Amino acid sequence: MAADTAQIFDHPALQRPKVSDREPLHPGYLRVGEDVPPASALDITTMDIVDPEVWRQGKYWDRLERLRNEDPVHFTPDSFVGPYWSVTRYEDIMAIDTDHKRFSSSWEHGGITLGAPLEDFEMPMFIAMDEPRHSEQRITVQPAVAPNMLKEYEPLIRSRTQGLLDSLPVGEPFDWVDKVSVELTTMMLATLFDYPFERRRDLTRWSDVSTNMNNPDICPGGEEQWKQEMMTCLTTFMGIFQERGAMPEKNDLISLLAHGEKTRNMTPMELLGNVILLIVGGNDTTRNSMTGSVYALNKFPAEYEKLKADHSLIPNMVSETIRWQTPLAFMRRTALEDVEMHGKTIKKGDQVAMWYVSGNRDERFWDHPNDFIIDRANARRHISFGFGIHRCVGNRLAELQLQILWQEIMERFSHIEVLAEPSLTSGAFVKGYTWMPVICHPK
Ligand code: HEM
Numbered sequence: 001m002a003a004d005t006a007q008i009f010d011h012p013a014l015q016r017p018k019v020s021d022r023e024p025l026h027p028g029y030l031r032v033g034e035d036v037p038p039a040s041a042l043d044i045t046t047m048d049i050v051d052p053e054v055w056r057q058g059k060y061w062d063r064l065e066r067l068r069n070e071d072p073v074h075f076t077p078d079s080f081v082g083p084y085w086s087v088t089r090y091e092d093i094m095a096i097d098t099d100h101k102r103f104s105s106s107w108e109h110g111g112i113t114l115g116a117p118l119e120d121f122e123m124p125m126f127i128a129m130d131e132p133r134h135s136e137q138r139i140t141v142q143p144a145v146a147p148n149m150l151k152e153y154e155p156l157i158r159s160r161t162q163g164l165l166d167s168l169p170v171g172e173p174f175d176w177v178d179k180v181s182v183e184l185t186t187m188m189l190a191t192l193f194d195y196p197f198e199r200r201r202d203l204t205r206w207s208d209v210s211t212n213m214n215n216p217d218i219c220p221g222g223e224e225q226w227k228q229e230m231m232t233c234l235t236t237f238m239g240i241f242q243e244r245g246a247m248p249e250k251n252d253l254i255s256l257l258a259h260g261e262k263t264r265n266m267t268p269m270e271l272l273g274n275v276i277l278l279i280v281g282g283n284d285t286t287r288n289s290m291t292g293s294v295y296a297l298n299k300f301p302a303e304y305e306k307l308k309a310d311h312s313l314i315p316n317m318v319s320e321t322i323r324w325q326t327p328l329a330f331m332r333r334t335a336l337e338d339v340e341m342h343g344k345t346i347k348k349g350d351q352v353a354m355w356y357v358s359g360n361r362d363e364r365f366w367d368h369p370n371d372f373i374i375d376r377a378n379a380r381r382h383i384s385f386g387f388g389i390h391r392c393v394g395n396r397l398a399e400l401q402l403q404i405l406w407q408e409i410m411e412r413f414s415h416i417e418v419l420a421e422p423s424l425t426s427g428a429f430v431k432g433y434t435w436m437p438v439i440c441h442p443k
Contacts, residue, residue, distance in 0.1 A: 013173040013437050016423055019056070022216050026080035029053065039063040044071055048079045049086060049355075049428065050114060052214070055329075056426035061370075064088055064358040073342040081115035084332075084351045085344075088358040090365040090383065092341065096333060096354050097387040103333035103352065105390055106130045107273075110351055112331050112390075113429055121227055125273030127281070127390055133262075137274065138393060140260035144192055144253045145397045153191070157401055160187050161408045168440055173419055176438045180405075181290035188401060189282050194252035195240070206233045207283040210276045211430050234272040241271055253278055280430075285327040286398045288432030290405060291422065292325030293317070295436060296372040298418040303374045311410050317374035318402040323382030324372045326357040329431040331386055357431060359383045415441040 021032050030036060030053035039047070039062035049063050067074045067088045074086045087093055096103050105112050107128040117123075126137035143149065164183060168174065182204055190200035206229065212218040213226040221228075237254065244250070245258035257263045257274060266274070297304040307313055330353040339346045346352060360382050361369040373379075385392035392398070409416065422436035 011173045011437075013175050014419065016420070017217075017435050019423075019426075020216055025052065025214060026078075029080065032056075039066045044074075046077060047071075047074065048076045050076075050079055050081055050084075052426040052428065055428050055431070056424055058424050060357075060428075061361070064355060064361070068358060068362060068364075073344045073346070075344065079114075082351070084114050084353055085346055086353050086355055087341070088355045088362075090359040090362040093354045093356065093359040093383060094387055095341075096352065097331075097383070097390075100130065100389050102336050102339055104130050104336050105134070105331075105333060109334035109336075109349075110332065112333075114330075114332050114351055114353055118223070121230070122269060123230075123273035123276060124267075124270045125277040127277050128273070131389070134389065136262040137260075140263045141253055141256055141274075141278070142393060144251055144256055145394050147396070149251060150396055150400055153397075154400065154404070156191065157188065158404050158408070160184070161401075161404050165408050165412055170413075170440050170442050173437050173439050176294055176416075176418075176436045177287075177291050177422075177433050178435075181287040181433075184290065184401065184405065185283050185287040188286070188397075189279060192253050192278070192282060193240075194250070194254065202233075202236070203279055204283065205229070206276065207279045210280055211284065211427070215426060230272065230276075233275065234268055237271060237275045238268055281392070282394055282397070284430045284432060285392075286394075286401055288327040288425075288430070289318075289322055289325050289398065289402055291433040291436055292327070293321040293402065293406065294416050294438060295418055295422055295433070296321060296324050297416075300372040303372055304415070306374055307406075308410070308414075311407070313374050314403055314406045314410075315399070316376070316379055317406065318399050319379040319382065320372060320374050320376050321402065322384045322398070323360045323376075323379055325431070326360045326382075326384045327431055328384070329357040329428055330355045331390075356383050356386070412443060413440045414443045417441065 019032050024031060029051045032053060034053065036054050036057050036059040044066065047063060049060055054060050067086055072089045072092060075083065076086065077083050087096055105128055107117060107122065107124050111117055111128040126134050161184060164180065168179065186200045186204045189203050190197050195203060208218050209226060209229045213223060219226050240254050241258050244255040245264060249255055249259040297307065307317060333352050333354065335346045335348055335350050335352060337348050363369050385395045417439045419437040419439060422433045425432045425434055
């Protein structure tokens with residue numbers, strides 16, 4: 001190790017960010033730092049998996065495993081997001097995700113996250129639309145991430161990644177989340193939107209705020225602050241949208257939306273919804289895969305050695321990272337009619353969580369599901385990108401960014417060492433990291 005231990009522990013990068021205390025969101029939910037009871041101690045008939053503190057502590061695995069084994073289509077009668085179903089096995093998740101005629105994503109039915117959307121702040125976005133509107137809008141933005149654009153972006157992504165890695169303080173501790181994962185994904189997003197580059201951290205902020213209304217460390221003013229910041233995002237993008245609409249069409253996401261036949265007359269709230277979709281879609285997910293890859297290789301050192309010996313494993317390692325990490329833990333659907341599954345009836349109008357994070361660890365489908373195996377033969381069959389008509393539009397771009405990152409890491413560093421257990425995001429939707437101190441060792 002390059003720095004001595006005393007120096008390391010005094011270093012600012014090693015000060016774990018504080019998590020402020022907060023009122024639990026629902027009766028019976030845990031306070032910050034309170035012990036999470038093991039799943040075996042819980043009554044399965046009322047088992048709930050959306051308490052944010054359970055996620056912040058990373059202690060949801062045994063609940064998901066118990067549900068997969070004992071109650072694969074599980075009803076939680078009471079939670080802070082209301083009553084909801086949990087589907088936890090790989091094959092069952094695939095069945096629902098591909099059945100968009102009976103399971104809606106539409107915001108009019110509640111959208112793709114659990115709970116009721118704010119009534120006075122509806123943000124329609126195409127991930128939360130059914131056919132035909134969904135496809136009309138999806139097709140409009142697809143050119144921004146089509147194979148020809150990825151080819152065009154590749155040298156830019158590579159040179160930015162090289163520049164960033166070359167600027168890292170080799171041999172000194174730093175926070176990988178902020179310095180690398182957030183920075184790289186934010187730069188990419190600024191490029192996709194052709195957003196003023198020097199103001200790119202606006203995008204990070206809006207991404208963090210949009211999924212954290214209930215998190216006082218990010219949004220201490222709660223709903224009011226959340227709405228205000230979303231309105232700032234809207235005003236900013238409304239200006240860009242109008243400007244791009246008045247100029248000849250380009251391939252950035254806002255220009256495509258401003259010229260698209262089905263999107264140029266969007267309402268302001270629909271523009272905001274789609275902007276937030278693209279910001280969160282392109283930001284949190286790839287960001288947490290970037291951190292997850294370093295973390296996983298440290299937890300499974302034999303896999304890191306395998307990678308060092310054979311860099312051609314990088315593409316498969318990237319798929320395995322996205323499986324192992326599962327950056328979005330679930331997507332919600334709403335039943336449009338009564339549906340029977342495993343002897344249970346999901347009633348018309350019920351909300352259903354498809355727990356991708358559980359399907360990606362289903363022992364019926366995967367060998368050694370909890371292990372990170374970089375040459376796993378079927379790694380690409382993970383369901384982290386969803387499946388069916390809403391399958392992630394940016395999946396190839398995310399893979400490309402991660403592949404380039406690892407190719408360039410292997411050129412520069414003999415090892416990236418994780419110095420402490422990372423801090424995790426709280427909340428069951430975005431599954432990721434807020435802090436992870438590392439040291440990069442030179443080659
Ligand atoms: C590792 C990285 C990523 C993961 C794990 C991920 C995951 C997902 C998931 C789970 C869905 C929803 C699937 C469903 O409802 O069935 C989705 C949709 C989407 N993602 Fe990603 N995503 C990633 C990267 C990206 C990137 C880089 C972009 C930006 C360009 C992006 C943009 C979108 C959009 C626009 C949708 C909506 C697609 C639709 O409704 O048709 N994602 N993504």
